[in-house]
Amino acid sequence: MTINKKFILGLSLSLAVYSMNSANAQDYRFNKKNPEKPEATEFWDPEVRVVTPGAVPSDAIVLFDGKTLTGWESAKDGSEAKWTVADGILTVGKGTGNISTKQHFGDCQLHIEWRSPDEPETLKGQQKGNSGIFFNGIYEVQVLNSYQNRTYRNGQAGSIYKQTAPLVNAVTKPGGWNVYDIIYTAPRFTINGGIETPGYLTVILNGIVVQNHTKIQGVTNYIGQPTNPVHDVKGPISLQDHGNLVSYRNIWVREL
Incomplete structure (x- = not known):
């Protein structure tokens, strides 16, 4: 069976692009050089005010x-x-x-x-x-x-x-x-x-x-x-x- 050389070439290029994109995604998420950390999007202060629920809430x-x-x-x-x-x-x-x-x-x-x-x-x-x-x-x-x-x-x-x-x-x-x-x-x-x-x-x-x-x-x-x-x-x-x-x-x- 004859395999089309153009098909082989196209498939190889597609796999190469996929590998690069996958590597880039992994780099963004896990590369230690990436300055972003989970803490960058966590906000601690001011602390959320506590309201005690009930028939009449405590702040009502x-x-x-x-x-x-x-x-x-x-x-x-x-x-x-x-x-x-x-x-x-x-x-x-x-x-x-x-x-x-x-x-x-x-x-x-x-x-x-x-x-x-x-x-x-x-x-x-x-x-x-x-x-x-x-x-x-x-x-x-x-x-x-x-x-x-x-x-x-x-x-x-x-x-x-x-x-x-x-x-x-x-x-x-x-x-x-x-x-x-x-x-x-x-x-x-x-x-x-x-x-x-x-x-x-x-x-x-x-x-x-x-x-x-x-x-x-x-x-x-x-x-x-x-x-x-x-x-x-x-x-x-x-x-x-x-x-x-x-x-x-x-x-x-x-x-x-």
Whole structure:
């Protein structure tokens, strides 16, 4: 059988190139002359801060202690918050208006549990168990009895209200407690009023992701498109009085 000399030559060249590349790779990884060491990409200081996990993490700020509304005020005029506190539960003071934290927060992790009342079947849509949680006092994550209660997609529980619908509907039956764990990244603005970096919300409802690092389009407006007025990075966390006796408990926040 005749062997093609050109084939032999090509094969020899290929093997030579492979050997050189292999040798170079070995040299890069193992040659003692290579100045790089594993330690070159290891960072030891400052040491990572220790946080003790638990029902309330050790570095969390408790916003509602189950007994008083110390730390809260009327969102409208800064007067005393007038919602009802009983048995470790905070309930909307119907007709008393929104309440806000006196302390302001920017980037944060918020834990809050909420319960919609078991209301008559005659109430539908946005009339049932309606409230809301506002970051910076202006960006709303919707609270609503969305259990077998049809309404517009971007207005049900877990939505960034009037902007982005939740990925799924994960609410419990009326009378049961729902758990929100929310990560908020505040928007930043340029000196001339533009958006340097937008805000984002990640919302976990009852252990299920319903907003996955969702861009905040702007301030929550009931009518019209979202707007983007310039504001400070930090602002209050507010709870909405929408006329329904929605209850809250176990409220804490971690600054990020």
